[in-house]
Amino acid sequence: MAEHCSRCWTSGARRPLLFCALMALLSFLAAGPFVLAEGIVFHVANRCPFPVWPASAPNTGHPVLAGGGFLVPQGKSKRVVAPATWNGRFWARTGCNFTANGGVGAAAACLTGDCEGRLACNGSVGAPPATLVEVSMHEGPGKGSSYDVSLVDGYNLPVSVSAVPGTGAADPSKCAIAGCARDVNAVCPPEMQVTAKSAVVACKSACLAFGLDAFCCRGAYATPAACRGSVYSRLFKDACPAYYSYAYDTTATTASACHAREYVITFCPGRWGGEPDGAAAAQF
Ligand SMILES: *[C@@H]1O[C@H](CO)[C@@H](O)[C@H](O)[C@H]1NC(C)=O
Ligand SMILES: *[C@@H]1O[C@H](CO)[C@@H](O)[C@H](O)[C@H]1NC(C)=O
Secondary structure, three states: OOOHHHHHHHHHOOHHHHHHHHHHHHHHHHHHHHHHHEEEEEEEEOOOOOOOEEEEEOOOOOOOOOHEOOOOOOOOEEEEEEEEOOEEEEEEEOOOOOOOOOOOOOOOOOOOOOOOOOOOOOOOOOOOOOEEEEEOOOOOOOOEEEEEEOOOOOOOOOOOEEEEOOOOOOHHHEEEEEEEOOOHHHHHHHHHEEEEEEEEEOOOOHHHHHHOOOHHHHHOOOOOOOOOHHHHHHHHHHHHHEEOOOOOOOOOOOOOOOOOOOEEEEEEOOOOOOOOOOOOOOOO
């Protein structure tokens, strides 16, 4: 803006002054939120009966969104704007208390998903186990956006992802990743539980809990043919059929070629607490 104007003022002519005002307005618009019409919007919603502290971390070469972490009180949502080709992950942190360490330092502030004790993760990935929303956005002409939900490192909360109807997805139903049929923490085997005050707050994957190649799809098990899941991954699958229950889970839902400009990431998309009371019970 300053550059345009200094040029205008020194010219001393009337018409350039008008031009200057126009350029100043355009610069303002370009620097303001208006330019974000070119990007993608994630509405990060919290339907859990408690606050969550969602976080996101970019893949290499992509920017940090919204400081990398923020509070979303129960029943609220936060609008996060991303570049149209953003790649990275979202997860939720639970049981946070940033007062204890002033929001800085390496001591964990959250019971799950913690990023070095900070509210704004600033690009750091969270501590597993945590349910991960993995996104690879490509809004605009071309291949479209894709995303999935992964329990490869374990689970802390159920989450769903959907495209906002009317924002560009030809068929929003193809852009939906469902939540869970039940809360994994309620069925987590003791050897995989993460507990706090005797409550199960997260559930490790078998890979995270035992570190064996057969569970982690590494070494001799680094192919889909050799890595076919386990009794543990099936437990995840039964609770959350849409998610990746292990690295080579071919039955997971992957939303692909979604051309929406706005998406909703909802933590605890369905009912919470207690057992579902019908066959077609609401989802967690
Ligand atoms: C957070 O931590 C501080 C300092 O340890 C403590 O005084 C406070 O009660 C905690 N808040 C909650 C909600 O647990
Ligand atoms: C956030 O990360 C960037 C890049 O690593 C770094 O330059 C910056 O100082 C960090 N900001 C804070 C508040 O930690």
